[in-house]
Amino acid sequence: MEKGTSVCGKCRFTGEKVLKIGLIGTGLMGGTMALRLLTAGHQVWAYNRTAGRLKPLALAGVTPSSQAVTVVQAVDALVLMLTDAAAIRSVLLSDEVKPVLEGRTIIQMGTISSQDSCALSQEFQSLSADYLEAPVLGSIPEAKSGKLIVMVGATPEHFMQWLPVLRCFSAEPLHVGPVGSAAALKLAMNQLIGTLTAAFAQSLSLIQRHGIPVSTFMQVVRNSALYAPTYDKKLDRMISRKFADPNFPAKHLLKDMGLFVETAELAGIDTSLADQVRQLVQLAVEQGLADADYSSLYNIINPVAPPE
Secondary structure, eight states, X not given: OOBOOOEETTEEOTTSBOOEEEEEOOSTTHHHHHHHHHHTTOEEEEEOSSGGGGHHHHHHTOEEESOHHHHHHHOSEEEEOOXXXXXXHHHHSSTTTGGGOTTOEEEEOSOOOHHHHHHXXXXXXXXXXXXXXXXXXXXXXXXXXXXXXXXXXXXXXXXXXXXXXXXXXXXXXXXXXXXTHHHHHHXXXXXXXXXXXXXXXXXXXXXXXXXXXXXXXXXXXXXXXXXXXXHHHHHXXXXXXXXXXXXXXXXXXXXXXHHHHHHHHHTTOOOHHHHHHHHHHHHHIIIIITTSBGGGGHHHHSOSOOOO
């Protein structure tokens, strides 16, 4: 492979091999991540089940493909940003794609359960393909700047081998442990996203109903040990009830809360709290907010506008 020199923020590939990388799943996050790889100097192919999402990437220099098998045949490694394990199997474990997976490396970066990740690892290994999981924490702004938190489940050898690629998305990818461990950590973090947002929405609703200035509430919260930056990130959306143009839509949080409940139950953990939050997000989705920002669960918690 060629040698290349490129600098992309925290992502430095000076003297590194220029790799052929396929990105499958170019949604809100995947498209941005494909551009990070391209700017880093790699050759990038992309496939998405909704072909229209490939047009902006093609204009930037990514090679689009209408078939996943074409991408697999062209590249050394595949970065996956698909919705769930079922989507991964549908795209990569089809009768057409399986025969050409030999020798490829699968870098699974979406949010799936640890049990699904371990099962996929075995399936890909049986096809002579390597597999590691590297789910990310953060949204579009962090993806654009290369400041995602990347959690890696892999052998130490695979982690080191693919660290230059992972550093395109994060300055310091974290090796959590073997396959399955990073997937579990990601679900633990996404459970906090849902639960913290629901808890904040409840407290905000109460002070609004009692006529307490939001600024007073936030002053106390920010000066306490209870503060989390996500409160400020979602405050304006909740006050204005404007949930369009999400970085993370409610339907994805619903999926992840369900995966957390499933995984935690298998581990013998009481999931009552997480399941209640899941039900709140489910109601938001049922009320037409599936593609809205996940903070729209505020509309379920506080369905009537606060009094003047």
